[in-house]
Amino acid sequence: MYKYDPIDQQIVNERVAQYRDQTRRYLAGELTDEEFRPLRLQNGLYIQRHAPMLRIAVPYGLLSSKQLRKLADITKKYDRGYGHFSTRQNLQLNWPKLEDTPDILAELATVEMHAIQTSGNCIRNITTDQFAGIAPDEIIDPRAIAEIMRQWSTFHPEFALLPRKFKIAVSGTEKDRAIVQAHDIGLEFYKDTEGQMAIKVWVGGGLGRTPILGTVIREHLEWQHVLSYCEAIIRVYNIHGRRDNIYKARIKILVKALGIEEFKRQVEEEWAHLKDGPLTITQHELDRVAKYFEPMPYKTLPAHDAAFDAAVASNPAFAAWVKRCVHAHRVSGYRAVTLSLKPHGKAPGDITSEQMHVVADLADAYSFGELRSSHEQNLILADVQLSDLFAVWEKARAAGLATPNIGLLTDIICCPGGDFCSLANAKSIPIAEAIQMQFDNLDYLYEIGDLELNISGCMNACGHHHVGHIGILGVDKDGSEWYQVTIGGKQGNDASIGTVIGPSFSAEEMPDVVKRLIEVYVRERQDEERFIDTVRRLGVAPFKAHVYAEKETA
């Protein structure tokens, strides 16, 4: 993974000093709340329901064991002994003290970490596929370019105060796992007819209050121009994006208002001035950064391991875990492992500091000391030998990190919701927990198969409910908490936004609503059809009919 040179280190150190002084001035009353707000936000600090929330950047989801141990120590020392992995691959602390945040950032800087631009109206952490570099369907490893873009976007002098936040995702695989279409800019890497690395550029996607999937603004962009092209897009947005209404301030609204043709015309006009200028990435710079993302020193291993095969055959619990949590790898004899942060009945994405230490140890012992976070809020060991899987499973299981539910109904994506977030209409974590308990039967979960259930506590959509096969959204009706349900949303190359099935439900009704949706699916499905396929084939009607059946007669 990328290692800081003295320049990178100096930048994060200077940032700590700058922020320490800003916090001091705020506490001394020299900065108003309003003035401090963008400063703290650009350091990941929200002021929340119970305490501030600090969002720590995990650039494109890559972490070293050393960094994870530091995070474990920080959660122990400054928080309540746990952290929360977010849907944008970052780590959030729910209970830090404002006065402590400069010290936390100083500790982070010692392990090449920071909280820069994890919030605020600026370019945010760039996200990507958690299997980057090892996925069998990967065409191009986008991480070197993602790192170059991280540096370009860090304290960009023109884009510190955009109309609204700006999210970029990169992906270099056949099957998109980074939801590039749901980002302000999505960069899809591919090899062009000349065999060169090229990029398809999507713009204007975003979830939130007005969910919109992105549009292709450029089919073919040579990688050298990715900075100048993004700069052109963001300049047009910076000047013309709305600033009078935060709900209409995202780039997606501008693209819709102008139309993609006009927006593209303006971008290309701007780009004509920037193209081939100093922003053009040199081969030398790409090579300098890319050398940090070279393949691990893999052993030459056979494709099969007899002991592993025997363990799968004789141990059903292990076999179940292998089926759900172990993923293909491009190198023979290796696998990627997802450590589930979704044990039934616990807040999705939460991890204790003890568990962080376990994961760091696992990474050191079995996966070259590195791990990744996924936007599904799990952790990944990317490079595990087949022969080590059993040992990894035993240790992960002992630490509560081996729930074999990856990709299943209980692998819920969930925002912090009303328990922590002051914007929430409704709680979301208890809903996730109740649904997990309702389906706390692995055999039934396997029978249901692949299903993505996403929950957001309000229309800001931090929990990606629009693209969940089942989406749950907290709504406020006369001051009480209700939940609106959508089905048919999907992430990936054929992304879609879910359809609302009808009037909303109370919290107590929710587990039963999900149960009924599943009953219709189990009744109607054909062959190997997944839930999402059945919804797409039949539409909402049969689901709606069954879910509301009693309500109508009552």
Place this chain on the structure above:
Amino acid sequence: MSQLIQLSANGQASIVADEWTRVVPPAPAEESVRKQAGKVVLFKLTGELTFTPEQIANTQIPASGKILVPLTVWQARKAELEPRLAAGELGIVLATHETAEALQAEFADLNSLPIIAIFVERFADGRIFTLGAWLRTRFGYKNELRAIGDVLRDQLFFHKRAGFNSFLIRADRSAEDALASLNDFSQPYQGGVADVPVWRRVNRA
């Protein structure tokens, strides 16, 4: 004590006396705003207030000395202001919703202006940075470029890198204190108006 920070040609910052008087149109008559809302008060796509013709007509222009005049006032009252420009006593204030093109349409040679000031009503309005960068790079403007309005020390580093070389710190804040923020970072990653990306600037091996 002056609120004006200026950078010398070699980048040295100091607090200097302000020679320029800002010409500000009078507040709109409240009555007329309410009655004629939507007609007189023009909202651009981004929702800004622009000066009404009455405001522009009623703007008091000092008879002598160096003056900074809003672009719209210049546009409407060019005849009386032209001699001031010729005497080197006129600079233009651009609001963040106005365009560099509009300025260029008035002054084919922007360098005939000794100073351009960009007025930012709220510090969180980041258009000022792109406007500054455009004036310096696209439009070849070389003279003084000043940030005025809600100008606070925590944005100064960005202003500087976006091409501004003078900063009028908001009246209730210390310009002295603000000086420190101009040097928050010693080796930024990306290029700015006056420098190239770090990987073109230094050898990172």
